Amino acid sequence: MRRNKKIFIKTIAVLVLVSMPTFVFAEVPNDAFYDQQWYLEQIGAPNAWDTQTGSNEIIIAVLDTGVDLDHPDLVNNLWKNTGEISRNSIDDDSNGYVDDIFGWDFINDDNSPTPDTGLEASSEAVNHGSLIAGIVGAGGDNKIGVSGINWNISIMSVRILDAVGSGDANTVAQAVYYAVDNGADVINMSFTGNVNDPILRNAVKFAYEQGVVIVSALGNEGEDVDNYPVFPACYKSSDGNDDWVIGVASLGKSDKRSVFSNYGSTCTDLSAPGEDIYGVSYFNPSDGYDDKYVGGWSGTSMASPMVAGAAGILLSQYPNLTPTQVRNALKLSVDPVSLDSEYTGEFGAGRLNISQALTIARNFVDQTTETDNPDVGDNSSTTSDLEYSVKAPSFASVYYVTGEGRRAFISSAAYFTWFDSFEEIANVQDQDLSAWSLSGLMLPKAGVVLVKIQSDPQVYALAENSSDEFSPLLRAIPDEQTAIALYGNDWADYVIDIEPTFFAKFSQGEPMSSSETVDKSIMKRREDLTN
Structure with missing residues (x-):
């Protein structure tokens, strides 16, 4: 197949050798080399590991430059295609790829998704895929090397970038379909391009619709992607209701923006550490x-x-979460970031906190199907009196x-169904809200309002x-005649859209009847739900 012109940036990371700080934790x-991984405590990994x-x-499929399949810190966490018999030169599982035991190399079209170490290869590209795989899932608590966010996981290596870190949209699209068809739950894409390619867009849409969580880097040009969109991070449905990709910006050790990181209000979902990262590198002395x-x-x-990796932790705990639920859990659980005023709202909801994401994710779970998993927090409340709403300078919610x-x-x-004005919000310090x-x-x-799924x-x-004031009963209105009888001809003015994710948090009640009486005096129209 003839490839499109290469659109993905070659400089997929900036490598600067520096000395790393040492942190000591109570339980690690x-x-x-865990003490070199400062970022794990910052994103709440140790508490999540409890x-x-x-x-x-x-x-988790790593679409990248290839992974070191023999690395001692990765070898036990590699995905293995159980439908294939190794080295028999037969496509045993009839998926179109012969002997794809660990994944596929879409650059060389072979079953060895490892880096190209030839004469033209850049060391950044050679190491890049293994580093990404190690962040996601280097073996944890195994007395060697580093710890991945997931101590146990299955990493599918899918090579889509060449020896200098460049690739094209057609190749990436093929790789996305491969990952989905072979069972990937999460796809990581640590690369960007500036062309909104329809073939890749359709592949990303397909993955999202099949229930795959898609995560992408936002890019390293220091630009506002609202003005200069990057892909795949900015792929979403035409109406904007479905955000197919979780776009990630970079922060430093003090939760301040990385000067190289792209940013923007429309494609950035949240931020995570992206400076001075220590991790796995490709190891082959003969090459x-x-x-x-390497740090x-x-x-x-x-x-x-x-x-x-955080998505992997959430899905390990709650396998039935949808991509939208994973995204919302990650965004609603963030910690504040320290930004200059001009960047407020441009680095997503805040900085990743995996431990808090586990707590929020529980709110999306049907507990009748997840009873085998341990509790990570009580999400019920019988508090009868509303106390107060709060906002801290660096929190998005x-x-x-x-x-x-605190409830988000x-x-x-x-918010405006409970309160009449933002003036009723108490301002507190970041540390107090945390x-x-x-x-x-x-x-x-x-x-106060009527609701519907988008x-x-x-x-x-x-x-x-009566058993939980924070989980109202959903009562279906059977038809328009019932709506008019209960709420008048202007009933539609009281309807607001709710994301499908949040409908699982409502309790179910009996359908409404036109003979019932409702109190319209407390209701608010959509136009009233603003400051």
Whole structure:
């Protein structure tokens, strides 16, 4: 197949050798160089590991320059295609790829998805894929090397970038289809291009619709991607309702923006550490690659697999989460970042916090199907009196605080069903807000609005739930005649859209009847749900 022109940037990371700081934690894995991995504590990994360390049942596809399949810190966490018999030159599983035991090399069209170490190869490209794989899932607590975010995981190596870190859209699209067809739960893409290619767009859309979480770096040009979009990070549905890709920007050790990181309000979902990263490198002394581990890596390429790894942790704990639920859990659980005013809202919801994401993710889980997993926080509340809403300078969300912790409002519209003005928000310091543990979500208040799922015309009333005031009862309105009888001819003015993810948090009630009485005096129109 004739390839499109190469569109992906060659400089996929910036390598700067620097000395690394040492941190000491109370409880840490016993990996030899764990003290070099400052970023793991920053993203809440140690606290998350108290609950979940990953599962080999979850497959994370690393679309990159190839992975060192013999590296001692990766070898036990590599995906293995059980449908193939190794080296028999037969496509045993009839997937179109012969002997694809560990993945596929779409550059050389063979079954060895490892880096090209030829004369023209750059060391950055040779090491890049193995570094990304190690961030996602280097073996943890195994007394050697470094710890991945997932101590246990299945890493599928899919090579789509050549010896200098360049690739094309057709190749990436083929790789996406391969990853999806072979069971990937998460796809990490630590590269960017500036062409909105329809073939790749369709592949990304297909992956999202098949339930695959897609994570991508935002790029290293220091530009506003609202003005200069990058792909695949900026792929989403035409109406904007479906955000297919989790776009990740880079932060430094003090949660300040990385000067090289791209940013923007439309394609950036959250941020993660991307400076001075220590991790796995390609090891093959016969090719001149003598180091198993290298530090000093910087780039959004490093930030992206931290989020992909976090998605792996969430799916290991709650395998039935959808891509939208994973994205929302990650965004609603962030820690604040330190930004100059001109960059407010441009680095996504905040900085990744895996431990808090586990707590939020529980809110999306149907507990009748997830009872085998341990609790990570109580998401119920019987508090009868609303206390107050708070906002901290670096937090993207507004929270409602009770004695049991803080709850994130799912939208500004949800906030205005409880309050009349942003003036009612108490301003607190970042450290004070962080001290309140996450205890759940704030849904629209019962009786104030009507709701519907964004893509579904069915409208529901919200009724009080005597057992949990924060989980209103969804009561379906059977038809327009019933809506008019209950709420008048202007009933549609009271309807707001809710993302499908959040519908799982409502309790189910009986359908509404036209003979019932409702209190319209407390209701608010859509136009009233603003400051």
